[in-house]
Amino acid sequence: MKTYIPKQPKQTRERVEAKLDVRLVRELEKYCEYLESDRDYVLGQMLQVLFRKDKGFAAWRAAKRETPTAPVVTSNAKQVREHSRVGGTD
Secondary structure (H helix, E strand, C coil): CCCCCCCCCCCCCCCCCCCCCHHHHHHHHHHHHHHCCCHHHHHHHHHHHHHHHCHHHHHHHHHHHHCCCCCCCCCCHHHHHHHHHHHCCC
16 A cells, blocks of 8 residues: 655765864854754755756766776677777777
């Protein structure tokens, strides 16, 4: 039977430690108070907005995806050489 409210997704969390300018930390604390949210949530949301809106980052990521990450292994050595030239690694 389908529920009205979906289950909360389980997320794997990883600890990140950063040293920030004291003025930034104070503003972050004020923003957290304003949103009535904790630091982890606010920082995570800020990063999601940044990653989504930064067009330069999106273009960089797209270019990285197009670059082959591993050589193609085939039984035909000629195909491997041709693939290398297409990928710009020669």
